Amino acid sequence: MGPIVTLLKQRFVFFGLIFVFLPCSMYILISSTDITGEKAAMKRLVKLQLRVEEFSKKYRAKEEEVEILSHHLSLLYDSGKLSAKTRTLLRKRTHRMRVPSTYHFQPHLLRASSLRPAFAISKDRYGVSMALGIPSVKRHVRNYLLTTLRNILNGMSESEKNDTVIIVFVAETRKKVLYSIINKIVEHFEKELNCGLVELVSPPASYYPEMSRLRLTLGDTEERVRWRTKQNLDFAFLMMYAQEKAKFYVHLEDDVIAVPHFVTTMKNVALERIKRKKPWFVLDFCQLGMIGKMFRAADLSWIVQFFFMFHNDQPADWLLQHLINIKSCSYDYTPEQCSKAEQKQWIRYTPSFFQHIGKNSSLKGKIQNLEVNDFGSSGWNANHSKLITV
Known part of the structure; x- marks a missing residue:
């Protein structure tokens, strides 16, 4: 009886273990599958949200085109060149604010050519x-x-290069300087230009207003006002x-270096902030000026419009700060609440x-010894887990 009882006990323990561990294993497997499926669903949700923003952006662009046509029609109506009958017809059909x-x-x-690049390699x-985006002008x-270009390209992986476009905006209208x-x-980056990774673009002279008629603001000299006004308009273009x-x-400048793989x-x-539905307008990866400021492409219209409205008043980084203040703060907030x-x-x-x-700044005679203290400390590379929110 002893060996038989022992055998039965062993079988009982064996089946008991199966009874306990099999459901646990199935639960773990199902939970793992659920987590994987949830991650995939969240990834698809983020992509769909970005697609919606992209379609909204295109819809606004079409509305802008209609507004241009409407504006031209209004100018034609006000010119007095139309017959009375045509003016009456237009007034009836376009009577709206x-x-x-x-x-x-x-x-x-x-003017038709004002928003078309005068030169482009794309x-x-x-x-x-x-x-x-890298705006650039002649420096004296x-x-x-x-x-800057060589440093950024050397720090990018092939997958990053395939999912990025680097736009060098040469903000010069003088042909000799531009070329x-x-x-x-072209001499140094022919390969990158040919594959589409790097693009060159320059504005037409008609894009800029009459610079001799600018108001002098902030106590600056006429030369400095022209310089920062043009810079605002360059960034907008x-x-x-x-x-x-x-x-x-991502807005950069033509005199920076970067840590490797910052793009990823x-x-x-x-994407993590979008997935977690955390609000943001600017993700800032450098504390100097406009360098390293990241935006949703769909949000750039806010900045462009703001730069156009106040291009003559303040520098670009100040205007961006004002825009964030307007979007964030109520008039009855304390400074701490607003911050x-x-x-x-x-x-x-x-x-x-x-x-x-x-x-040496692009403003003639200006010397700027501006550096961040925490760049590349201890050979640090771009790493999501080591980022700290200030």
């Missing part, structure tokens, strides 16, 4: 995740553009050009992904 648009602040842009790369002492800059870029090309836009990390940070509200829209991260290397 007109919403102010960009053209009320920049009427010279109604392979029409669209639908990528990231557009990097030293040009840093080639160094000297373009020829240097670059953002308009980049808006249709990617889901996200910045994209992941943005907290702004921090939900303008998310600042450290360490910095970018370092400013330009000592």
